[in-house]
Structure formats: structure tokens, C-alpha cells
Amino acid sequence: MKKNISLNVNGEARDLCIPPNETLLDTLRTEMFLTGSKQGCDTGGCGCCTVLIDGESRYSCMTYTVTVGERNVTTIEGISEGETLDKLQQAFVDTGAVQCGYCTCGMIMSAKQLLSTNPNPSESEIRKGLSGNLCRCTGYHKIVEAVKVAAQSEVK
């Protein structure tokens, strides 16, 4: 049995007919072709699927789409404007924080929530803020640096 819903993603409402047990990650990837949110574990352990729901970072693999309701979902595809990257995206590029890149989008979304609640975080606050996101390539070193750079450019 499927259910008709309206889902607000990146500022646009979409009418969808989906099974009630479909995760937001599956809806984004398979119904809406927003493949920036990645499947890494399906159990809320890696953070590759992180999106913002009304500004709060959430594992989309642990969220049923039907529970989102009227709230606004923001994915990595929704944070840049045309060719102008979000400050975090630009900082990830500039600092060399991207290696294989599979964790990158989820990492940026978690950092986005961190900076929205704490625009000038300390290094240890950045590390804690990213601790729900795993990375196997970078050792997080340049990712932490990227968030610092993005925070500084916000402050300026």
C-alpha cells in the first residue's frame, strides 16, 4: 500500500506516492534523483546520508519519509546557488578536504547545522559536531580545517 504525500525538498514541494516504510534517503535517491545523499550503512552509523530537516541535521536513512510532513528538507543539492558554492563547499574544495568524496556531502550538511547554531566554533566543538560522520580517507584533518575556514569567512 502506498501513500500520497507532499514533500518539501530544497524549497520545492513535490507530490509523491510512496510506501509508508520508505526512508527519506530512498525517496531522495530513487524518487527525486537527488543522489548527493549517500547510502553508507542504512543504520545511522556513518552519516553519509545526512540532510537538514528544518535546519536540524538528520540521518535520512533513519527517517521515514511519511514522518517528515510539512517540514523543509535541505540536501547538498540545495545549498549552492547556481555555480556559486556554499562557503562550506568552497572551503572543502580549497583546503583539500575531499578525497574519495563519499562522506563529503553528509559531512558538509552536519557542518552546516553546526555553523548555523555555533557560527564560531572551537576546534573541539567542530570535532564533536562532526562526530556523527565517518570518513575513511582524510583523517578528518582537512575537514576540520575546512569548517574553520568556512566559519571564519562567515564571521568576516
Next chain:
Amino acid sequence: MNKISDTVGSRVPHHDAIDKVTGGRGFPVNVNLAGMLHGRLLRSPYAHAEIVSINIEAAQSLPGVRAILTPDDVTQKTYSPIYFMPTEGLACIQDMSLMGRRIRHAGQAVAAVAADTIEIAEQAAQLIDIEYKELPAVFNVDDALADGAPAIHDYTNNNVALNETFETGDPDAGFAEADYVFEHTYETSRINICSLEPHVCVSDVDPAGNVVIHSSMQHLYGLREKLAFVLDLPVSKVKVIKPPYIGGGFGGKLDITPIEPLSAILSKMTGRPVRMVLSRAEEFMTSNKCPIKVELKTGVKADGTITARQATSTLDAGGYATHGSTVIMVHGLFGYCFTYSCENRRWNGRSIHTNNVTSGGFRGYGGPQASFAVEQQVDEMCNELGLDPVEFRIKNSHREGEKHPFFDGNFTTYRFDECLRLGAERIGWADRKPAGSGVGPIKSGIGLGCAVAWTSNCAAQPDLYEHSGAFIKLNPDGSADVCSAAIDIGCGQNTVFCQIVAAELGIPVEQVRMASADTSNVPFDAPMHASRGTNAVGAAVKAAAADTKKQLFKVAATMLDCKPEDLESNDGQVFVTTSPENTVSIATVAARADSPLVTMTSEGPQKDSTPFRGTIIGSSSLSPTTSPIPAAAMYIKVDVNTDTGEVKVVKAVYAHDIGKVINPAGAEGQVEGGLQQAIGYTLMEHTQFDSETGACLTSDFLDYKMATAVEMPSEIDCIFIESDDPDGPFGAKSLSECCLIAPPGAIANAIYNATGARVRDLPITPEKVLRALGKL
């Protein structure tokens, strides 16, 4: 302006970084073909069993199920799944079949389903009824070697997959000559590759049987060769599409898994593309680092000169030999024998079958298991004899200019001593306190561990695919397309290759890009493994660029009225060496070569006089003749809470003789990422299996602790020593594996320096630290 220094050696942002921060379109996990079905595997709950009967009726009748495969439907011929070993190669043990009726480890695939959705496929898989006859099973090496142990394979009657002894000099005389002989045993554990993109493939087979496959594997041509072998097809009927990049490899994507051939067979049966992806739980039973027990015996003179070295290494290969039988050799020869310089060496290595999951490849490929043992024992010997571990290592290391005693990998450049001295200075080695000193429960310590001489990229070794090739094409706008079968597994090779081509051709790096490729249109290339990307593939793309430049200069010479040998190129321009004002842009030359032979004008057809016409291209196909030897020293500072046993790595200083650094940010990333894996390997990661059933108990990241940003040190200091290797592209050697080989011993030695407690088996958990401190 010197173009090489502008391009090679600069922090060029990764070419695919913008794509990756905006969504990452190129991952194989995103491949989505029209009409695509989804496949799932059913796996055996038993570790050692025979299939008695299979009933697929209930599964078949489930709506949406399109095809089912069981062992009865597929070939039972055996093969080795390792990509860099040709299936017909001499050294690999061919003991695995695609889906056998005999089960040798829990989680072995026993059936596959293709259905309209992954949920239906999963449901159908669970409806397949298989009756097993359980066989007695063994889950550790001692039990596997005991008298009367069940025989796991027919090809060996004592569960020994491989038993090799290697000896040089006279070890017995060396031990007799020693003032002291040290004997210690070290053990490493099974950790998972944990690449965040899982193994995934989409196969699409046409009615004529031509296979097209998209895959997350690390080796385009290896996949083609294995797939063709298993499916009994000529390689020309298998086309492997190169992904722009994959979400991590680390050696865990070096062998064919059941999903690639099974998805192809399912696609053939259904006439539709079939996608198969491993769940994280399946990943944990797929690519685990080989656990090895290393028994070391070392003879030393009172002044610290090593007189004899001996090791016995025992590896738990699991149900099938695959990597176990090659990791043990790399471990013994590269990781143990040819590190410190002592001609009296003896090594015995055994790879043993158990009913555990099959061991896999993982960054360092046997090296970290060796260095964890050797580097700790060096520390133990120095403590015992009152010698400085830095000086001890320098005293017993090879020297630059020496011939390698065994391999075609001479110490042409080798600055290990500089790694040790510069690192020691940066960490504050001179101020290191005696082991276990200091007051209060939190104790700090400094430890050293090394990758002494890593003969990486296996040059000229038999049975290994190690050659490389590339094509380059110049476009009329002055840009270049680089075509190579080498896959960027996350190390930034796409960017490094572009930098090398840009420097060789003299064009801006933004003007170079990696082209799409598949096995029908690029030369063979070895897997992206063994720290070989920059050195070996880099050399191939540089040679292709040099070939391209020759063609470029031939055409440019006709435009600048000179000889090709009078020309140089830089910053997108070709110019006459002796009169640099005499110049033409590369774009103009490429456009001229590409343009029509005859131009129509009002005066009629004008024939162009340029003698060399057609697209300017270059190519290379190389076989490596040398294997430049990198070396590294890792200094680690830890804080150990002696009340709780917790260890925190607070600082790392890593010094590495890398040859030329092509991209410093990329190189640092290898060090930093290697440290994340090393901290996990040494302190926290451990794929868990039930010791009585062999079932994988680790199913997700909640069961498996790997380092997050919180557990990583904020200070990671990289020192790159740029020896200029004559054979590497622009002098580049190699890096990646050493970043996981050097740290484990360093962390263990730092824990000892902090607490005076020695832990010789991995992972060094708080419990083991407390036990070593006598508190448990």
C-alpha cells in the same frame, strides 16, 4: 617562469572536488539504468557444510521475482578472485568457485535473486529453503593445525594453504655471534576495510552475450579478466566501464566478489540490467585485513648491531586462500626480510585455512602486521640494552646507493636516516622521559615506528599485473584529454595525473582532464594498489604526454619555421628555445592540425601546406623495471589514562622519503587518512566473529568502532623528504601504504613509553592496557 614548479608540487585542488561537494555524480553506486532489476544474495548461516537440497518454489512464486540462481545453476570451476593475479598465474591458489555446494565460511553466498525491487529480492532470498549437512568446523589456526582437524579443502590435507621458507646468509652463525638474542610474539587482528561506498555493480548483458559492467572495483582490467574466466567468455565480450572515481578502495576492492559474475548471469537470464550492492553487514564479512601471528627472534651485539633475524608468521586465511596466500609473502619479504639490513635472515610463513571469513587485501598488504611486530621488538631491545631507538634504526638500515639484496628495487634514493632525524627533532625526542615515569593517572609518552624500506608496486615480480599505459589527445582549444584505466580510489590520482601531463606538455593544469574510459578503449593498467598510482601510472601518463609533445612540436615547427628539436612549451605556448618571442599557442597548433586540409576561399580551394595533419595524440604502454623504495618514520605522542586504560593519540609527526611531491595537499591527506586507519587498527577496530559458529557479529558501525574526528589528534605534522628519484615521474616515488605501516608500532611504543606496559596483540584496548599495568 618554470611551468613544472608551477604545476607539479603545487596544491592544485582536486579536479573532481567541485563535483564531489555538490553531490558526487560519478560514484558507481549512482549508476541507474533503464529497466534495472535489483539482486540480493542469500548467505549460508553455517561455517562448514554441504548443501543437501534446495527448494526455490516459494521464492519463485513471489510477484516481482525475475530470476533465481543457486549452486546448481552456475559453474563450479575454481579460480582465485584476486585481480592482480592472472587466473592462469602460477602463484595463486585456485580454490574458490562462484557459488559452491560446499560451504567453507559463514556468510558464503548460496543463492542469488533478481527482482523488481531490492525488498522483493531480499524477501525472495529468505524464502529459498536450503537443507545443509553441517560439517565439523575450526575457527582458529591452532585447531585447524591440530591432529584430526577437519579438512577444509581437498587440495591440501592439513589445512595449510601455503608454507614458504626464505633464508639468506647464515642465521644460525648470526645468532651464535650475537651478544643477546630476543624472542617475542606479536599478534594482529581482523579489521574491516570500511570503504564508505559499498561494493556495487550493475551488469547489462545483451542477447548476444556481450557483458557491460559498471563496478566499484579498483581494477578495470582485472575485473574483465576474472569475469571472462568465470563466465567462460573471451575477454573481448566483457566491457568494464571505468567510474570517474570510487568511494574508497584501500585494497578491499581488489578481488571479484560473487556479485559481479552473478549479476551478469542474472542479466543474461532476464534481458535486463541487474544491480547488486552489498549491505554494510555484508561488507563486514567481505574484506578484512589478514590476522597474523608473528614470532620474532633477533640476535644483537651489545653495540646494537643486528647479527641475525628470524621470524615465523602464521596467517589465518579463512575459508579460501585468495589474499591470504599472497599477503603472507608480501608480509614476509617486503614487510619483514628486506627492511633492516642484516644478511642473516630466515623467515617461515604459513597461510592456514580455517572456517573463518576469507581474509582480504588492505592497505599495506601484510606490511602493517610485520611492522607492528618488528618495530615494537626494536623498541624492546633498545630498552633492554639502553640504546637509543633512533640511532639503533639508523645503524641497522640500508644506505642510499646500495643494491637491493633481492629485488629489482635498488636504494637509488633512500633517505631513511633523514626521516628519523627530522622527525625526532620535530616531536622533541631528546626530551623523551623514561618509560612509565611521571605523576598522576594521565601519563604521556612518545613512540617511534617505521616503514623501513617498503618495496612497493611490486615491480618486475612474476605473476603480477604491474604495467601501465595511457592515451592523450589535444583539443583545438589547447586542452588535453587523458585516458587511462587507472581508477581514482580516493587518493586524488585524477588530479595528480593531470598535474603531470600539464607539466610535461606545458599547459595550464585546468586545461587537462581525465577522460571517460572502458576496457575497449584504453591500454591495460595494473590495479590502483600497492602505492603505485603516482609512480607507475604517473610515469605512463608522463610518457604519453611526452609522445604527444613530439607530435605537437612537429606541427608547431612548420608554423614557427624551425626544427621540432628547437622548441619548448610552457603555459600553453610553444616557443623557440633560442628566441622565446617566437611563439605560437598550443591551441593554435592543435587547431591547425585538426583543421581541414583544404580551405575554400573566393580564390578557390587553398591547400594547407602543414605536413602533419590530424588530431595530435600520444600514447604509452610501459612495464616497470624498477621499484623506487620509500621509507618513513612515524613519531607518536599519546596520553594514557592509567585508571581507565584509555589511550589518546595527541600528536603525530610523520617523515617520509617520497621523492618529488606532486601535490602536497594530496600527500598530506594520505598521511592523515592513514593515521585514522592506524589508530583504529591499533586501538579500537576489530571485526568480531562468534568463536563457536564463525558468524560475523559485526553488522554495522554501531558494532564497530572506528576513529571519528574526536579521536584524531589535532596535530599531524607531515615532513616530506624530496629525494629525486631518477625513474619516477618528476622524481616521485610512493607514499600511501607506508602511512599505515609505520604508525601501529609507533602507537604501541608510545603506550609503553607512557606507562611502562607492553601490549603485543591488537587492538590495544583499555582492558588490555589495564591488564598490562597489572590493574585487572
